[in-house]
Amino acid sequence: MLKIFGYECRRLLWNKFFLGFSVILLFYGWQVLGNETILGVSHTAPFSPWSFGGYLSRMLPLLWIGALFFLTFFTSPAARRAAVLTDAAPMAPRRYALARCAAALTGTGLLMLICLIEAAVFYGRYFGWYGWGDLVLPALLTLVPSLVFALGSGWLFGRIRPWLIYVWMLFPFACAAFPLPKAMGLWNGSFFTGYPLTLGTLDPSFTVPVSVLLIQCLLLAGGAALLVLRLRKR
DSSP states (O other): OHHHHHHHHHHHHSSHHHHHHHHHHHHHHHHHHHHTGGGOSTTOOTTSHHHHHHHHHHHHHHHHHHHHHHHHHHHSHHHHHHHHHHHTSSSOHHHHHHHHHHHHHHHHHHHHHHHHHHHHHHHHHHHOOOOGGGGHHHHHHHHHHHHHHHHHHHHHHHHHOTTHHHHHTTHHHHHHHSOOOGGGTTTTTHHHHHGGGGSOSSSOOOOOOHHHHHHHHHHHHHHHHHHHHHHHHO
């Protein structure tokens, strides 16, 4: 199974798409950091959890697209034709599916790591600041549930019709274009720009309302459940 996992990782990561997308991600991220994050969010420091969360919210649509693009390697018509051969192999088909899920999660994790390393370089270069312990919670809260849900729901749509994955890529842009409930403010960044102003203090400590936390937990649980369902169906 490790060999299959290694093969799927090479397919996802050792290609022009991953290299080109990484360059785009780095370029856009540096623009966000240099033009918006550096000014701080809602009267907070540029390296506060609020400003860092605002940066991650702006990166989330690109990360969402990258995660779904990984799935096109497994849900395309060519991949479905190849699945006929893997189904006839002596190894259980579920193990192939598990290796592919792990590879997709690995690729998505690397895209997240690129964003985090870029922010670390930016904060170290411009501010000499390295207090990353304060930024772990906004990173986990913003990225992990959303991207796990992207993979789970994207795989569901890809099994129905491969082209639905490309339509689903537009979801975070729709969230940014339309007003959302406060509980879903992480999707358009309004939570990080608006909620600190309601706390009544200058540069407040990072806190998360129960409603926001609940939505993110539901997304994480839903995405994980869809991935498990995909393995069982396979």
